[in-house]
Amino acid sequence: MDVVHANPEDARAVAEIHVEAWRAAYRSIVPADYLDSLSIECREAMWAECIAVGIPELLVARKAGVVQGWLSFGQCRDIGSHDTDAEIWAIYVSPSVWSTGAGRLLWLRAKELILEQGFKSCSLWVFPLNERAIAFYHSLGFAHDGAAPKYFELGGVQLEEVRFVTQLLGGLATGPPNKNEE
Ligand SMILES: CC(C)(COP(=O)(O)OP(=O)(O)OC[C@H]1O[C@@H](n2cnc3c(N)ncnc32)[C@H](O)[C@@H]1OP(=O)(O)O)[C@@H](O)C(=O)NCCC(=O)NCCS
Secondary structure (H helix, E strand, O other), rough: EEEEOOHHHHHHHHHHHHHHHHHOOOOOOOHHHHHHHOOOHHHHHHHHHHHHOOEEEEEEEEEEEEEEEEOOOOOEEOOEOOOEEEEEEEEEEOHHOOOHHHHHHHHHHHHHHHHOOOOEEEEEOOOOOHHHHHHHHHHHOOOOOOOEOOOOOOOOOOEEEEEEEEEOOOOOOOOOOOOOOO
């Protein structure tokens, strides 16, 4: 399996995995009506734009030319984060190949790039009910950092996300706070 930056032709496969993995992973978390309404075409357009702009960076894992999963990352978007804080914006693997190593390979390549770019920590947000993802993140060295949860509404239901963080260089992240710090 190869992990490389996505090219414009990957937008469709990325969108398909995005929708497929949401439906498989979030069936007991997100209302079914909302999951059923997800549009591959909308996501394809969104990912085509991201690939063109390069924000967030998008990596795809390919086996025999077929995209198995993807990971997007960039600067941490949290208010009060530092310039040295990176964030996994999203990671999704095709349900048919869960637990075969694609997610781990995606993270290992992202981590190399994140370190090359000078980041010292990496965070992500996850539904506390997403046990598979939480076990996966623990196995990679991420831990819940105690930050206040985020709440938002999806399909008429209030959902909670919690933050997981890993320190990449063994210390606390440093550097000037972002301009939007409150
Ligand atoms: C969470 C997710 C990204 C993990 O990706 P993945 O490709 O399934 O993860 P991996 O296969 O690399 O690792 C998962 C487990 O499989 C095991 N594994 C890895 N390679 C393996 C192999 N060749 N054969 C069998 N098992 C293997 C790993 O040990 C790991 O187990 P552990 O966590 O107990 O250590 C994926 O399950 C997914 O897309 N979930 C739905 C979307 C989602 O929740 N995304 C996160 C949103 S915050």
